[in-house]
Structures are given as structure tokens and as C-alpha cells.
Amino acid sequence: MEKVKASSAWVASNSSHVFVDASGLEKVVEELHDNVPSVTWDFEGIHYFDNGPLTVQYLFVLDTLNFCFWPDEELHYDHLAAGLKAALENDSSVFDADRLKSYSGPQLRKLLNWSRPLPLEDERVRLLHEVGTELEKSFGGKAANLVTAAGNSAVCLVELVTRHFPGFRDHSVYKGHQVFLYKRAQIFVADLWGAFKGQGYGAFHDIGSVTIFADYIVPAVLRQLGVLTYSPSLATIVDGKKELPSGTEEEVEIRACTIYAVEKLRELIGTKAGKEVLSIQLDLWLWSCGVKCPSLQHHRTLSIYY
Numbered sequence: 001m002e003k004v005k006a007s008s009a010w011v012a013s014n015s016s017h018v019f020v021d022a023s024g025l026e027k028v029v030e031e032l033h034d035n036v037p038s039v040t041w042d043f044e045g046i047h048y049f050d051n052g053p054l055t056v057q058y059l060f061v062l063d064t065l066n067f068c069f070w071p072d073e074e075l076h077y078d079h080l081a082a083g084l085k086a087a088l089e090n091d092s093s094v095f096d097a098d099r100l101k102s103y104s105g106p107q108l109r110k111l112l113n114w115s116r117p118l119p120l121e122d123e124r125v126r127l128l129h130e131v132g133t134e135l136e137k138s139f140g141g142k143a144a145n146l147v148t149a150a151g152n153s154a155v156c157l158v159e160l161v162t163r164h165f166p167g168f169r170d171h172s173v174y175k176g177h178q179v180f181l182y183k184r185a186q187i188f189v190a191d192l193w194g195a196f197k198g199q200g201y202g203a204f205h206d207i208g209s210v211t212i213f214a215d216y217i218v219p220a221v222l223r224q225l226g227v228l229t230y231s232p233s234l235a236t237i238v239d240g241k242k243e244l245p246s247g248t249e250e251e252v253e254i255r256a257c258t259i260y261a262v263e264k265l266r267e268l269i270g271t272k273a274g275k276e277v278l279s280i281q282l283d284l285w286l287w288s289c290g291v292k293c294p295s296l297q298h299h300r301t302l303s304i305y306y
Contacts, residue, residue: 001155001158001180001182001186001209001210001211002209003180004180004181004182004186004211004259005211005259005260005263007177007178007179007180007256008179008181008211008256008257008259008260008263009260009263010177010179011174011177011179011252011253011256011257011260012256012257012260012261014175015253015256015257016231016249016253017230017231017233017234017249017250017253018228018229018230018231018234018250018253018254018257019228019229019230019257020227020228020257020260020261020264021226021227021228021229022264023226024225024226024227024228024229025227025261025264025265025268026268027225027226028225028226028227028265029265029268029269029272029273032269035273036269036277036281036282036285037285038281039281039284039285039288040194041191041193041194041195041284042194042195043288044078046078046081046082046085047059047062047081047085047195048084048085048088048089049195051196051200053142053143053144053201054088054092054095055195055196055201056142056143056144056147056192056201057095057142057143057144058084058085058088058095059143059188059191059192059195060131060135060143060146060188061084061095061100061128061131061143062080062081062084062191063184063187063188063191064127064128064131064165064167064184065080065084065124065127065128066080066184066187067120067184067303067304067305067306068119068120068301068302068303068304068306069119070119070216070298070300071119071300071302072116072118072119075114075118075119076291077291079112079114080112083111083112083113083114084111084112086113087111087112094111096141097131097132097133097135097136097141097142098132098136098141099132100128100129100131100132100135101128101129101132101133101136102129102132103125103128103129104125105117105118105121105122105124105125108121108124108125108128109121119302120302120304123304126167127167127304130165130166130167131165131167134164134165138164144201146160146161146164147192147201148201152203152204152205153204153205153206154186154189154193154204154206154207154209154210155206155209157185157188157189157204158182158185158186158189158210161185161188162182162185167304168182168184168185170182170183170184170185170305170306172247172252173247174249174252174253174256175249179252179256181214181255181256181259181305183213183214183215183255183305183306184213184305184306186210186211186213187213189204189207189210190210190213190280190283192204193207193280194280194284207278207280208276208278208279210278210279210280211259211262211263211279212258212259212262212279212280212282212283212286213283213287213306214254214255214256214258214259214306215287215306216298216299216300216301216306217286217287217290217291217296217298218258218262218283218286218287218290219254219255219257219258219298219299220290220296220297220298220299221286221287221289221290221293221296222258222261222262222286223297224293224296227261227265228254228257228258228261234250234254237250237299238297238298238299238300239297241297241300242300243300243301243302244299244300244301245301246301246302246303246305250299251299251301254299255306262279262282262283262286263279265282266278266279266282
């Protein structure tokens with residue numbers, strides 16, 4: 001995704017609060033000993049998979065709802081993935097487009113077996129309605145048809161998703177420049193690639209174009225590794241667990257500099273180790289490190305995009 005890479009690089013070169021430390025990048029590569037730890041897509045065993053169109057439907061619903069867990073300290077991504085899996089195993093029509101269009105907040109909670117209101121619950125319901133409506137209108141109700149329409153191109157699939165589904169249009173304006181981040185649209189591609197092991201619905205000839213997925217876990221891991229540094233004022237906000245409003249310079253910088261830093265890490269590994277590594281693989285490794293460290297201090301932003 002060239003516009004994601006290019007706009008993130010522009011932010012990194014003009015950043016006022018977040019900085020990418022070249023020596024930190026070098027140190028990470030040295031400590032890896034030219035070998036990025038391999039993390040399989042479903043390493044926790046929490047996802048639905050049947051090797052067919054129903055898996056694609058599941059993944060699209062999953063990535064429609066994959067954002068903003070932090071306001072409820074007991075809620076995690078695992079609850080979403082496993083809850084949706086259980087709902088689908090109990091009722092194979094649960095994610096049919098006509099049903100997605102009609103879910104209420106309490107019904108969504110019941111699907112996930114969650115006893116209290118979800119963070120940004122109204123937005124989650126709105127996005128389900130949006131997805132059900134547009135899938136029915138343009139893709140015969142099937143996310144598999146959306147994927148097929150992309151012709152095995154990751155770039156094309158991200159473009160289709162962001163064109164047809166406004167809730168996936170993850171971009172901001174930063175110092176007068178538009179910045180494209182596209183976390184959930186790109187992670188849908190990555191989930192397909194990982195679930196189907198690069199075959200069938202997960203076959204993309206340009207999978208290397210996908211960047212990492214700028215959320216709140218990966219930046220925190222990069223900061224802990226010494227790759228990202230924050231200004232004193234931003235560090236006070238993050239370490240003090242204060243909310244950082246969506247679209248602020250600081251919030252955009254955290255996410256864009258994360259993308260830029262991992263692209264630089266990827267390049268450095270290629271140069272020093274002589275091997276190509278995908279940003280998706282780096283994201284899986286960094287994210288898995290983050291979820292194993294509950295004490296990690298991450299920024300707190302209410303957002304439907306991550």
C-alpha cells in the first residue's frame with residue numbers, strides 16, 4: 001500500500017512528538033540474529049476456519065468489529081474472535097447479510113457471550129449494519145464475492161473494502177496532509193492470507209505490499225524496544241493512562257511512525273540478513289510480544305479504526 005507507506009513516511013519526517021530511533025532499529029535487528037521469530041496466524045486457536053466462504057464471512061465480520069477493547073480491562077481480542085467463532089458454530093447463518101443489517105447492541109453482546117455493554121457498542125452495531133447492507137447490495141451478501149472481485153490482489157482488495165465500506169476508511173489529516181493508515185482493511189487481507197495459508201481465498205500476488213497494522217499494541221512494543229521515543233508531554237499522557245483524542249497530531253504520529261519504523265526494520269533485515277520478511281510477519285511477532293505483556297503502557301484512544 002504505497003499511499004500508506006508514503007504518507008506515514010511524511011509524518012515520520014515531520015513529527016513533533018514521536019521519533020524513530022535508528023540505533024534502536026539496529027539493536028533490534030542485531031538481537032534477532034537475522035531470524036524473525038515465526039508466529040503462526042492462529043497461534044492461540046481462537047478463530048473459525050472451514051477452508052471455505054463461511055470463513056471469509058467470519059473474518060470480514062471479525063475485522064469489522066476488531067477495534068477499541070482497552071476501555072474494558074477484561075475485554076480482549078480473544079473474546080471477539082472466539083465469541084464469533086462459537087456463534088457461527090452454533091448457527092451457520094448468524095453472519096448472513098440480512099441478519100448483520102438488523103443486530104442490536106444486546107444481540108451483539110449475546111453473540112459474544114458478553115454480559116455488559118461493549119466499548120463503542122453503538123458504533124459496532126452501526127458498522128455491522130453498514131457491512132450487511134453493502135454486502136447485500138454489491139456482493140450478493142457474500143464477503144467471498146468481495147475477495148474474488150479483487151483478483152488475488154491485496155492492494156485491490158484494500159481499495160474495494162475502503163471504497164464500499166466507509167467504516168474502513170482509516171485516514172486522517174496531519175499538518176495539512178492526508179495520511180492513510182487502513183489498519184482494519186489491511187488486517188482483513190492478512191487474516192485471509194494467514195487463515196488460508198496463502199492459498200485459495202488467501203492467495204495474493206502482492207502480499208508484500210501490505211504494511212503492519214497500526215493499533216495500540218505494536219507502538220507500545222516498539223517503544224519498549226527503543227525503536228520509538230515520545231516527547232516528554234506525550235510520554236506523560238501515555239504513561240499516565242490519559243485518553244489521547246482521535247485525530248490529534250500525537251495520535252497520528254504514534255500510528256504513522258509505527259508503520260514507518262517497521263518498514264525500516266523490514267528493510268534493515270533485508271540488507272543485513274539478505275532475506276525478505278513480510279510486514280505481516282513482523283506485525284504478528286510484535287503483536288504477540290505485546291499481548292504477552294499485560295503491563296505494557298499503550299496510548300488510549302477511542303476509535304473505530306483500531
